[in-house]
Every structure is written in C-alpha cells, then in structure tokens.
C-alpha cells in the first residue's frame with residue numbers, strides 16, 4: 377500500500393504555493409489550494425476504505441471460527457452465544473441467559489429479542 381500521509385502531501389503543496397506566491401501567480405496559488413482540498417477529501421475516503429477492508433477481513437476471520445451451538449453462533453475463543461437472526465443481518469450480538477421462563481432456561485438477544493432454549497441445559 378502507498379505510504380504517503382496527508383502531511384507529506386501538504387508539505388509538497390505548501391512548497392508549491394510558496395513558489396507560486398514567489399512568482400506572484402494568484403491563479404496558480406488558487407489552483408493549489410483547490411488541489412489541497414480535493415486531496416484532503418481523497419485521503420479521508422482512503423482512510424474510510426482501509427477501515428472498511430479491515431472490518432471485512434475481521435468478519436471473514438470470525439466467520440471461519442464460528443460454530444453452531446443450539447440455534448446460536450459461538451466463537452470458541454469467547455464465552456458468548458451470538459444471536460443467529462442478528463448475525464444474518466451482519467451484526468454480532470451476544471445473547472443473555474435467562475433462567476426459569478415459561479419455556480424454561482433460555483438465551484435471549486437484547487437487540488431483536490430472539491429467544492431459544494439454553495443449549496447448555498438440554
């Protein structure tokens with residue numbers, strides 16, 4: 377990946393603006409300011425895309441690890457049971473154990489209220 381930071385580019389643009397100012401070229405100075413603005417937007421977008429890629433890579437790694445326990449998903453490296461309905465919508469929501477309900481001991485999703493029997497107590 378390109379290893380150019382905004383400050384590197386900013387420095388180059390400031391150098392160019394200094395030269396443009398030295399040459400008393402107002403239009404060139406204006407153009408350089410425009411370029412600086414556009415570059416800032418592009419770098420911002422680039423950072424968002426990098427974050428998104430990282431998130432997708434994390435999700436992919438997690439998907440490989442998840443196993444099914446009862447109707448829930450579980451990451452063997454963690455203690456939580458995750459909601460299958462929220463997971464289908466791309467969200468990882470840990471469910472809460474609730475004992476002695478009218479349908480017995482269950483796990484319930486705090487987000488969508490998906491409820492199913494506690495797979496550890498069958």
Ligand SMILES: [Zn+2]
Pocket residue numbers: 459460461462463469485486487488489490
């Ligand atoms: Zn849910």
